[in-house]
Amino acid sequence: MRTCLNQIYKLKLAWRRCLAGKKGVELGRDVRLGPGVDFNLGGGYRNTLKPAGNKGQIRIGDQGWIEKGAVLWAFNGSIKTGNNVFLGPYVTMYGHGGVEIGDQTLVSMHTTILSSNHTVPERGKEIRAQPDILLPTKIGRDCWIGANAVILGGVTIGPGCDSSRNDRAALFSVYFNGSTRPYAGITTLVSLLSSVSYSD
Numbered sequence: 789m790r791t792c793l794n795q796i797y798k799l800k801l802a803w804r805r806c807l808a809g810k811k812g813v814e815l816g817r818d819v820r821l822g823p824g825v826d827f828n829l830g831g832g833y834r835n836t837l838k839p840a841g842n843k844g845q846i847r848i849g850d851q852g853w854i855e856k857g858a859v860l861w862a863f864n865g866s867i868k869t870g871n872n873v874f875l876g877p878y879v880t881m882y883g884h885g886g887v888e889i890g891d892q893t894l895v896s897m898h899t900t901i902l903s904s905n906h907t908v909p910e911r912g913k914e915i916r917a918q919p920d921i922l923l924p925t926k927i928g929r930d931c932w933i934g935a936n937a938v939i940l941g942g943v944t945i946g947p948g949c950d951s952s953r954n955d956r957a958a959l960f961s962v963y964f965n966g967s968t969r970p971y972a973g974i975t976t977l978v979s980l981l982s983s984v985s986y987s988d
Contacts, residue, residue, distance in 0.1 A: 822856035885922030890929030
């Protein structure tokens with residue numbers, strides 16, 4: 789029975805990888821894809837298959853693991869993850885301005901990672917009619933992004949960091965609730981509850 793279940797799992801995984809490849813996604817070796825992962829190289833929403841002439845790119849490194857319900861839409865930009873990167877259930881990434889994630893990084897469930905912002909025009913003009921502001925987002929090697937984090941466009945997170953909403957996080961630091969100063973004395977990544985506050 790166990791052998792039969794393993795074979796079914798492998799068939800499902802092979803089918804998911806096949807569908808991702810048809811959409812133009814570049815998958816490394818031994819990538820695991822959960823059910824309902826939504827890849828899109830183009831504009832999202834309607835064109836779920838790669839349209840002709842599309843310049844978007846999604847590249848998943850070797851031994852990547854993307855859990856169920858994750859949404860990776862390049863919007864003609866790019867999403868690139870290094871080797872052995874884990875994306876938890878229902879992670880959402882928009883690659884307008886480019887998203888890069890380093891090797892060995894963990895991104896927990898329901899995290900949102902963006903790489904653009906809306907242009908806010910003068911009064912009398914519609915926001916929706918304005919072009920996007922492209923803001924590349926980079927997450928370093930061996931980081932841990934906590935559950936429900938929101939990382940906005942233009943953020944750079946250095947190697948070995950826990951979740952941060954700062955413009956540029958220092959190496960091997962842990963930040964509380966978007967403080968601009970790292971918590972002193974912590975060099976090991978720890979689990980932080982969102983209710984914990986840090987006072988300057």
